[in-house]
Amino acid sequence: MDTTERAIERSSSVIPPWETDPASHPLVKQSVKSIATQIFNRIVSGEYSFGTRIPAERELADTFGESRATIRQALDFLETYGAVARRAGSGTFVAYRRTEATSQVGAEPHGYLNISAIAETISPFEMNVAESILEPEIVRLATIYMSVRDLTKLEQHLAQLEAIVTDAAEFAELEKQFMMTICEGTHNSLIVAMYRIMHEVRRQPQWCANKKRTLTPMRIREAQRALRSLYTALERRDVDTAVECMRLYISSTQEDMIYASP
Template sequence: MRIVSQEYGADERLPSERQLAQDLGVARNTVREALDQLELRGMIRRRAGSGSFVTYDANGASESVAPVAAETGPLQLQVVRGILEPEMVRLAIVSMPPRQIEALGQTLSQMEAVQTDAGAFVRLEEEFHRQIAAGTGNPLLIACYNLVIDARRQSFRAAMYRRHLTPNRIAAYQRGYNALFNAIAARDIEEATEFMKLSLIEDQKLLMQED
């Protein structure tokens, strides 16, 4: 990838979608989808009327994130999620354009296809939340939530999901995420924020079972 190889450095403006499409020999909608994914991963930020700018720093990317995630305990993670996630979904509902909501629906469809694979479900769940973070259009919030996702990948949580994410629980989560998506698509802030709060309570119950 040109960003990772530092062909485009941190804070550098990317070429236009049209230019990238010509350079890569692909359609503009393909470029747009790729930029959406880079934005979801916090590697670029978009400025209305100005273009896309690189936020990925190859020199600092491997040094700054992992230690913070490794030092974050389960309860500390829950506190940060409780502060961040309800406000994150509220801002996303206000800001998300239709194409981002459509992409969120595609991720939901993939989640709903999972029946027994806890690892696959967790990865899609992370992507779903990452897309909500990207929907806020706030680069700092996106970066903060990337840290949350890294912290959620710690071994204690992975082991917890292997034990507790049964097919029945996956099905229950799928119903919940379907309701969350419908609330986001309907721009229903109250319903969506309530889901986030209830989801945190469910995770807290799982943590308490681990004690």
């Protein structure tokens, strides 16, 4: 059985959640439910994978031969059941994932984490969530606990970053070192260990490729200014400004990655 056949079999074995819901949704048109089912089947089959952005309403309308209003209602219906998530200004993302897909992710016989397996399994959406949770709090702690030696090391990384004009690969690597130095500045071994996992996932080829695509010379200049602002806030022990700088940087980076995704 080839990959396509397995995907079709998998999608046909999953019943859309509204079909087992006691609520009959009499006000939802059958055409809307039909489109929702077709989109749901594409999600289950992996055509629209977890965490990825699904096509725009106009494209879906062309694909299914329906009006954009019907497509919008179908997406609203899917969102009601947690199959998709809407993000203003960014689009609609797949939020549904079968339970067995997440079991034992990255686990190996002796309890060691398999970073390659994690990198292959997690989605950009999951990475975005992890970054949004961890990095602002890492910066909050680092602002308080970074030593003079830590800040000197961070400034050296920043100087190297600011010297780059067009080398996306070198910038991406130095950016990782810059962020890891901030994390180490928390002087919290458990947080460093947790962040190192995410750090190593980002080093995997598939993640590096996406990152490099976003780093145009203009984007490199913008990132350099943002990281300089972050460093200044850390040096001044300005917790609120440092955290806000980090949040803004995460937001801009995540938006770049969304639109760079193939």
